[in-house]
């Protein structure tokens with residue numbers, strides 16, 4: 549891989565999501581060589597993917613080149629490639645760009661969409677876990693409206709204009725809210741020939757309420773916000789199958805739609821090579837309170853792909869950015885402590901709360917035992933996301949886009965761009 553061999557230990561980080569990024573930054577002044585490898589050459593700010601999918605933001609404004617983030621960090625090396633195997637007894641990674649030896653390995657590979665083994669749903673539903681998937685979703689939404697315009701079959705037109713979002717977590721709620729805004733303010737201007745009373749947005753949740761990680765009042769508030777925007781919220785409803793046109797539900801109901809958007813589950817992105825008991829039944833690495841993978845001294849996992857069992861979180865911490873960031877800070881501190889032969893620290897999660905936005909002017913927020921919503925919640929949601937975005941340019945671009953969309957009730961990026969195919 550052409551990385552200079554140095555006298556200091558080599559820390560290899562797989563994945564530049566929230567966890568990997570923070571870890572590499574926190575090791576800036578440590579006496580180690582940091583090698584970061586990612587299958588993308590950019591970091592993705594996943595919380596705003598739904599705005600890319602609904603034409604609110606350009607993809608470039610929520611992604612940031614990894615090399616630019618670490619410009620000037622002298623102990624840092626980036627390699628663009630995918631890790632395929634861990635050979636733990638040789639302290640070696642096999643990757644698409646060659647072998648990579650390590651002294652410490654940190655797995656921060658995040659998660660991918662989970663279809664729970666339902667191959668038909670996997671084949672036909674649209675996921676939203678990456679920039680490419682969000683862009684694909686945007687194109688599909690717009691292509692289906694173009695298609696609806698061409699059709700003189702009412703049933704087909706209705707199916708093309710029906711959007712079923714599966715999964716009532718923050719991603720599903722935010723995506724459904726954004727689709728309702730498109731229906732209200734944007735698409736009727738583009739397609740005046742279509743009857744928008746036919747456009748339906750449904751949020752389908754298998755549990756008794758949306759946003760299950762939040763308090764009951766905020767759950768109800770979010771559902772009310774969605775219903776006020778015209779979203780049909782179907783609770784206690786489990787999807788059983790989908791053939792690209794008809795969704796079948798476990799209770800026998802069905803729905804005709806060409807748009808099934810899947811936000812109902814995630815599973816860990818794991819790398820082959822470790823002992824079978826290093827993984828739990830949810831595809832997450834089993835880690836101890838130091839983030840060390842079970843039965844490995846120098847292999848750590850953190851963030852979404854890792855599960856640390858504690859009294860409060862017996863099945864692992866919530867799969868959110870602050871957990872990944874805080875675990876990364878701990879691992880960086882502990883590697884430096886170990887090098888000084890000091891006792892490492894145990895992980896303790898500082899829970900700052902949760903939030904979700906529902907269309908313009910509305911959000912639900914819970915932080916430090918304070919609960920609020922409406923415009924104040926929406927403002928806090930925007931400020932926090934702007935603050936957390938990587939890169940000054942991205943913050944400015946996103947802010948200007950939001951301002952423009954807010955004033956003009958518009959979404960400017962209504963482009964259908966799908967992979968080029970040679971005729």
Ligand SMILES: Cc1cc2nc3c(=O)[nH]c(=O)nc-3n(C[C@H](O)[C@H](O)[C@H](O)COP(=O)(O)OP(=O)(O)OC[C@H]3O[C@@H](n4cnc5c(N)ncnc54)[C@H](O)[C@@H]3O)c2cc1C
Pocket residue numbers: 562563564565566567568585586587588590591592594595596597598629630631632656657658659676677718719817819850851852853867868869870872
């Ligand atoms: C649509 C959406 C909305 C979200 N909204 C919020 C929110 O509002 N607030 C919040 O706190 N959290 C939110 N989350 C969750 C949050 O994004 C994750 O908790 C966080 O990204 C986890 O960070 P991570 O470092 O563990 O993994 P990730 O950020 O997923 O990063 C994993 C990295 O690993 C790389 N990778 C994977 N496999 C390999 C391999 N084999 N070789 C090389 N590289 C590899 C990937 O390319 C990626 O860069 C949201 C997630 C999604 C999908």
